[in-house]
Amino acid sequence: MAIPKKIGVLIGSVRQPRIGDQVAAFAAATIKSQSSSTDYTLHTIDLLAWDLPMFKGPEVPKAIKDPANYTHERTREWSAAISACDGFIFVPCEYNYGYPASLKNAIDHLCWEWQGKPVMFVAYGGYGGGKSVEQLKGVLGAFDMKFTEDDVLLGYPSFEWAGEKVFAGKDLGLLEEENVWAGHRDAIVKNFDELLGLTRAPVIATK
Numbered sequence: 001m002a003i004p005k006k007i008g009v010l011i012g013s014v015r016q017p018r019i020g021d022q023v024a025a026f027a028a029a030t031i032k033s034q035s036s037s038t039d040y041t042l043h044t045i046d047l048l049a050w051d052l053p054m055f056k057g058p059e060v061p062k063a064i065k066d067p068a069n070y071t072h073e074r075t076r077e078w079s080a081a082i083s084a085c086d087g088f089i090f091v092p093c094e095y096n097y098g099y100p101a102s103l104k105n106a107i108d109h110l111c112w113e114w115q116g117k118p119v120m121f122v123a124y125g126g127y128g129g130g131k132s133v134e135q136l137k138g139v140l141g142a143f144d145m146k147f148t149e150d151d152v153l154l155g156y157p158s159f160e161w162a163g164e165k166v167f168a169g170k171d172l173g174l175l176e177e178e179n180v181w182a183g184h185r186d187a188i189v190k191n192f193d194e195l196l197g198l199t200r201a202p203v204i205a206t207k
């Protein structure tokens with residue numbers, strides 16, 4: 001029997017309050033209820049819970065081939081968590097036309113742990129968080145990560161709606177059958193099935 005692929009669902013926001021955790025739960029619930037794939041497990045990677053310190057080295061991660069050589073215990077733990085994953089669902093918000101600093105910090109702690117692995121994006125924002133995804137693709141290209149063909153971009157219906165619900169981190173009811181982003185479920189499942197396919201392709205280190 002094939003070993004199930006381990007997929008990390010990475011919540012990029014550490015804002016309090018926030019909606020990133022609800023978006024991640026929506027993506028995970030959609031996959032579990034609608035994907036016909038069975039050979040996977042989903043693991044939430046919450047940067048708020050990880051509370052990583054600001055990256056200050058001392059190592060340059062690209063020079064670290066053996067995680068035992070990271071000076072800080074927390075980096076070794078973070079390395080193990082990311083190494084364990086075969087692929088990722090990144091759930092980024094958009095801050096000032098880019099992805100949040102918490103996510104860049106988490107990425108920069110490591111290098112080879114990300115190398116060549118596949119990613120899909122479930123982003124959210126006023127216009128769906130597309131600018132955030134665009135930036136992330138540039139950065140993750142440093143590790144030759146593979147992207148699914150489409151991105152899932154969840155836009156707010158109006159600024160007023162966002163002001164009332166999103167900014168205050170209110171319950172958006174995303175686990176209910178009918179919700180503001182219910183129409184994106186098929187896209188989430190399609191990208192997830194593609195993501196799983198990419199995890200099965202051989203990873204070739206080119207650097």
Ligand SMILES: Cc1cc2nc3c(=O)[nH]c(=O)nc-3n(C[C@H](O)[C@H](O)[C@H](O)COP(=O)(O)O)c2cc1C
Pocket residue numbers: 013014015017018019020021093094095096097098124125126127128129166167169
């Ligand atoms: C510092 C900051 C900058 C923001 N900039 C943008 C932006 O450029 N585009 C956008 O769509 N939303 C922007 N927003 C609104 C976010 O989409 C909204 O706050 C969202 O809830 C953030 O995700 P989170 O709740 O998971 O932290 C910004 C919010 C903050 C706090």
